[in-house]
Amino acid sequence: MGTMADLHDGDRLLARRAIGWGPPWVRRVAPTVEEAAEHTKLWWATAAAMVAFGGWRGRAAAAAGVAAMATAQVLSNAVVKPLYRRRRPPQEWVPPEELQERPDSSSFPSGHTAAAFAFAGAVAPVWPAAGAACGVSAVLVAVERVHSGAHFPSDVAAGGVIGLATAALIRGATHLLRRRAF
Numbered sequence: 001m002g003t004m005a006d007l008h009d010g011d012r013l014l015a016r017r018a019i020g021w022g023p024p025w026v027r028r029v030a031p032t033v034e035e036a037a038e039h040t041k042l043w044w045a046t047a048a049a050m051v052a053f054g055g056w057r058g059r060a061a062a063a064a065g066v067a068a069m070a071t072a073q074v075l076s077n078a079v080v081k082p083l084y085r086r087r088r089p090p091q092e093w094v095p096p097e098e099l100q101e102r103p104d105s106s107s108f109p110s111g112h113t114a115a116a117f118a119f120a121g122a123v124a125p126v127w128p129a130a131g132a133a134c135g136v137s138a139v140l141v142a143v144e145r146v147h148s149g150a151h152f153p154s155d156v157a158a159g160g161v162i163g164l165a166t167a168a169l170i171r172g173a174t175h176l177l178r179r180r181a182f
Contacts, residue, residue, distance in 0.1 A: 011154045012089075019093045019149045026147065033144040037112045042137060043069050043119040050123075050130060057127050064122040064170060065134070072118035072166040073111055076159060081106040086155070094149035103150075110151045110159030116141040117163025122170050138163075 036042040047066050050058035086108040116138035124131025142160060145151040151159075 007154075011152050015089050015146060015149075015152045016093050018146045018153070019089060021147065029140075030144050030147055033140050034148060037116065037141045037144070040069060040073070040115050040119075042141075043115060043134075046119070046130075046134060046137075050127070054127065054130070058130075061123045061126040061130055064126050064167075064174065065119040068118035068122035068163075068167045068170040069115045071170060072114040072163045075166060076109050076111040076114035076162050077105070080109055080158075080162065081111070084108045086152075089149045089152060091149070107151050108155045108158060109162055110142070110145050110155045112145055113138070113142045113151075113156045113159030114162040114166070117160045118166040118170075119163075121164045121167025124167075125171060 043065065047062035050062040050065075052058075054061065085106045088103075088107040116134075120131055120134035120138040123134050138160075142156045145156050145159075146153055
């Protein structure tokens, strides 16, 4: 039976192998994914497109996605990060040509991943096709956060859990409000 130390060691080993790994196309795509995910630009742009082109379903999906994304951001960045201070992966692990300016905030959990999974998880029940596309994008964001050396795999996994739990919470709150209103 494994211990927490074994999990920590495995997390570090996986991060070290994943950082900078991959064929040349991964190195070309990763900065674009990182830039799109920065300040939740990808999700705001997606929500705007849903509102503009998706009719009632697009508006409902965008509203659910934005509500979940904002809630996940608050939970991950303002609640959990201050409670669990964790250093980011060592800069020595990241190839110098790929080393980007790294935040000083706690590595745990990944707020980018929490926002991405919350948005995708909230959109999917309302508009499954759009949710699937957002889900692919969310996975790319999560992979990029480890690949770039910004997070350990467990940071990203925790962000994903926070995001999906937030999406479920928003969906449940929406159903409760509808029942009370009608």
